[in-house]
Amino acid sequence: MLMVEGTAIIGGGPAGFMAGIIAAENGAENIEIFESKEALKSILWTGNGRCNITNATFDFKELAASYPRGEKFLYSAFSKFGSVECMDWFSSHGLELYIESDNRVFPKSNDASEVRSVLLNLAKNSGIKVNNHTQVLDIEAFGDKFRVITAKNHLLFDKLVISTGGNYKKPVNSGYFMAEKLGHSVTKLKPSLSALVVKEIWAYGLAGVGVKRAEIKALQGSKEIAHAYGDFIFTHRGVSGPLIFKISSYCAFVDYDEENPLILKINFVPDIEKSALEKEILNELDKNSKKSVENILKKYIPRSLIQALLGSELIDPEKKASQITREDRKSIIRLLTEAILSAKASESDHEIVTAGGVELNEVNAATMESKLHKNLYFCGELLNIDGLTGGFNLQACWSTGYAAGISLAK
Secondary structure (H helix, E strand, C coil): CEEEEEEECCCHHHHHHHHHHHHHHHCCCCEECCCCCCCCHHHHHHHHHHHCECCCCCCHHHHHEEEEEEECCHHHHHHCCCCCHHHHHHHHHHCCCCCCCCCCCEECCCHHHHHHHHHHHHHHCCCEEEECCEEEEEEECCEEEEEEEEEECCCEEEEEECCCCCCCCCCCCHHHHHHHCCCCCEEECEEEEEEEECHHHHHHHHHCCCEEEEEEEEEEECCEEEEEEEEECCCEEECHHEEEEEEHHHHCCCCCCCCEEEEEEEECCCCHHHHHHHHHHHHHHHHHHCCEHHHHCCCCCCCHHHHHHHCCCCCCCCCCCHHHHHHHHHHHHHHHHHHHEEEECCCCCCCCCEECCCCCHHEEECCCEEECCCEEEHHHHCCEECCCCCHHHHHHHHHHHHHHHHHHHC
């Protein structure tokens, strides 16, 4: 068995690299990263290849409010290394950034590979050894040290960081099993930020149709589970996009299926009071008696969506305004403000993050050190932390990695 006086980091993703680089920048030596595939490869897929580094929400409590799980736990890490510090850190290491109108932050090049290159170069220049394509088969506490077992070596380290990322399927040799082997608890795991599959056949013909600024209330029975605003898009099997990801995140641990679906009550025109909308549409119908109802409603939602919604209520979209009955009008208002979709499943092959992970009450929020084992650390998505879409999940990786790195160097 080879003795190494230093730190082993299992998982070569954003959190693991941040922990290693920060530790090295603060004087730690002999740091090795073990990655079963290729280091930081996952970062190339983030932000549709542009890498949404963080979100420009600068108050740390407001930033933490975008995490359905982990909000209070993140206060300490965010107060020391939040979005401002993260942006400053990357900028100081030569990565130019810009902020989009929705507060998402990207590299100026819009190229995720540039972010990867910056981190790889920093690790190399800091003397960190990166072991690509090296699966850690087992770990164990060995006195006050940690034995790391790979196919080629049995290594003994002073400190250990587990940052293997999330995977709700909990594969063998995952960080979850390593955490459990060392006495930690792991919560139930579920996909989050997922597209949703719906029961309504009329929605399937709308694939590619986008909706701007809608309101969705998610209910199970009479209980409201989530309530959010934003944009979404129809898919071949249901709905996707930022608003749907947000709803799926809040509902990650809700059990729903074909027989007991998650009800999505959709308001397509949330910025107009229902009574005002009814009055406005009635005026439009009166003033444009020869126009089709489809032409009158197109100012509110896309034409193809109008056709599908009206068709679901057996109202002819080409029906003239003068032919619209009182009952038709009630149906139209209801379709615009309380349309129903029944979600029966998440698109489990397309989830962006995993909800659940290592129990937070077993980890020191200021240092990411285990409360059960001295010199054992966790960071990144392996923890029971997940954020909404918009750069929040990467920020949690940077912040928890930073906290671990500072502690490793002490």
